[in-house]
Amino acid sequence: MIVPQVELAGVHLLMSEPGVRRVLGKPKSSKTIKDEIQGTVRRMDYGKTKVYLSATADGTVFSVTTTDRRQKTAAGIGVGSSRAAVARKVRSARCTARVCVVGTERAGKRVTAFALRDGRVVRVTLGFVID
Structure with a gap:
């Protein structure tokens, strides 16, 4: 399950190994x-x-990424979805030709990114912006 800004495949940011x-x-x-x-x-x-x-010593999750088509949001958005569908069904998504992003792209903030190729999602990433 993909819950933008919260979890991807059941994994949360800062989760331990x-x-x-x-x-x-x-x-x-x-x-x-x-x-x-x-x-x-x-x-x-x-x-x-x-x-x-x-x-680090605590070794917590800072990023999780998937190309698994079985991972979807509650609205059915995931790998294979169109850019238009992401823009329409993922709350607060801002889209360009290459990516749809939820969250603030500033160091230390969490983002959910729907990477696009030819107008379709090819990868979904949940993570902290590092730089």
């Missing part, structure tokens, strides 16, 4: 990867859904 595992189970893989802004982060790979955790 054990919390993610309770919701999604064991990931296909979990590894530390380089991040140009944060240095290193941990990525839990669930196939079409990826969960990113800070490399």
Whole structure:
């Protein structure tokens, strides 16, 4: 389920790694990867859904992204939806040709982004703006 600004695939921002595992189970893989802004982060790979955790001691979720067509908002918006449908059915969505965004794009704020290609959603991301 996608709840803009709240959760994606049952995962909330600032959720702990054990919390993610309770919701999604064991990931296909979990590894530390380089991040140009944060240095290193941990990525839990669930196939079409990826969960990113800070490399700090508490290791909480700062971003979750999906290309899974089964993840939808209550209004049925998700991967495969048209830009027009997102603009019409997702409250407070602001759309350009490349993305529809809910939230304020300022460092430290949370946003939900519906990435578009050829007028259709190809990926949904919930996360904190880092820079």
